Amino acid sequence: MPRAGTSANGRPRPATIRDVAERAGVSVATVSRILSGTYPSAPTTRGRVLRAVRELDYVANARARGLAGGQAKSVAIVVNSVISPHYAHVAQGVQDEAAREGRLCLVGTTGGDADRELATVQLMREEHAEAVILVGNIVVDDAYHERMAGYARALAAAGSQLVLCGRPPLGPDVPAIVVEYDNTAGAHAVTSHLLSAGHERILFLGRRAGYTTPDSRVAGYRAALAAYRVPHDPGLEVDGRMDRQEGYRMMRARLDEGPRDFTAVFACNDLIAAGARQALREQGLRIPDDISLAGFDDLPSAADIDLTTVHVPHEELGRTAVRLALHSETPGTVQHVMLGTHIVVRDSVRRRDVLSA
């Protein structure tokens, strides 16, 4: 190997990135990241590298550095909206893991519109995002399956990886990584908690037939009732979407209907629970003294209202999505990971007082 700055025939040759790395005592990868400016680096390391660059008169190949005409490496996450804390926390997990890996993080919001989702995925692909992570609740039908398969193949062809978070797998012939968490087991656990506290008439707020997340939670609720041999009453399932205003609306409407025929409420998520709680409090009903309440998600705000709920590992979902995507051997890997959920017991559930309730 010629001395740095001298080519095989003895004439001076331009310094390479390898020369800079050797002079600075770091790896080539470190030099690359520091020069492309996408990686936070310790000031002393940075100083050594920049000094080596100066001393060796190193002119980076702009293309190799990914600057002129190239772009910083990135991962992308596509969600309905960021005001849903669940999505925001998954995105945070993606951002944290991306930063650790020296990538930028882009979040696309679709408002639940399939056209915007398509356009956003296309944009991310043109952006050469290494991973495109789709998160959230969806209706799974043939059109959906085709659309996802289309994304997966287009992304794989562009050297990128599709990851689905919190959605069911697409089958072995679609090159997608799927990271899920166990909705059904979590719902089963919290419903069992209510049943074992003596509640047999449990109102479920937030059914939404056809949507994977509420469907899985309703399934867990029903399975727990069956396990306890409590008759399933579809009249105790209230349809609605997974936000606070809907929780308020559903609870308020039910209370307005007439005498209460339930002693506990299982809200499909913590946002619904917060809205339902507001409606209950407006009617002078105390939790848990008058009525027990449980949610799902374990959002940070759940602790503020002492809510018994199901913990969902939101940030771990995001981190896992990025880790699997960036470390899969080839783009277009098929993988399926299921993260666990567990119940968090706080103070919103009380034993049903058989004599008074």
Next chain:
Amino acid sequence: MPRAGTSANGRPRPATIRDVAERAGVSVATVSRILSGTYPSAPTTRGRVLRAVRELDYVANARARGLAGGQAKSVAIVVNSVISPHYAHVAQGVQDEAAREGRLCLVGTTGGDADRELATVQLMREEHAEAVILVGNIVVDDAYHERMAGYARALAAAGSQLVLCGRPPLGPDVPAIVVEYDNTAGAHAVTSHLLSAGHERILFLGRRAGYTTPDSRVAGYRAALAAYRVPHDPGLEVDGRMDRQEGYRMMRARLDEGPRDFTAVFACNDLIAAGARQALREQGLRIPDDISLAGFDDLPSAADIDLTTVHVPHEELGRTAVRLALHSETPGTVQHVMLGTHIVVRDSVRRRDVLSA
């Protein structure tokens, strides 16, 4: 003008987008949006356009359609993180207004790292985002001013517009739109509310010298004390960052220090307030009976803990940013808008009982 499909010399010419628009009875812009797939459209309109395309055998110029090698129009917002509900709601406002205007919305998260911010802004510029909106709390020094001025000019040169949200203006020579909200007036109002309820010893949680948002709120707090001729005690100002864990830490540490020398707490934001409230409750202190508490932001979760706070128009901030950016006559406009804040009175503040407190 030759008949659609016929050129001036009578030979058939390819159909243009204008021909399609005329045949479908819509504008050229509508045809363009429908074909590029980034715009939700009424099924009947879409049907007419697609039929016209078929009948005229129209082959879109891919570049003109922004598909092959081009990209869908987008606006970008750059924040520290999306788990802060304030940032998430501003991003939601950006997303909503962008969707209304037929643009995609990209959110970049920086984790507060200036290198990542730079790389993200560069990426958005290469993406030809029409507006790049930077949000949030910052240290304003010469380095910051230079960095922002650099962004503004680079973006203007690329036909894009820099917007700063919730940050002070950069001066008339920097081509940036600035959309702010009145932190100082809001803090003044809520502190006056506490003072008029008889509280003279008000603990401020979340001072962070040099950062624009807490600095403005501390300024409002101090100005209200001065207006009520209550002596300012710097020992009543506790340093910390604007999140829930910090609120808990600050309150807990203060309570552990010894006998309480304050009757009210003004938390720099609602997240701090929620954390402080947890620490207070753990010590058996009731709000407002034992101690009054106020926050800032009026996050949706503030109502769940009956928190008196200051309303910040988060989503309007985002919508305004997009509206001003997309409708400014030329890229590189200088504009400064200040949105108002107002106090929201709930149940966390009580008159100070002079006999017992």
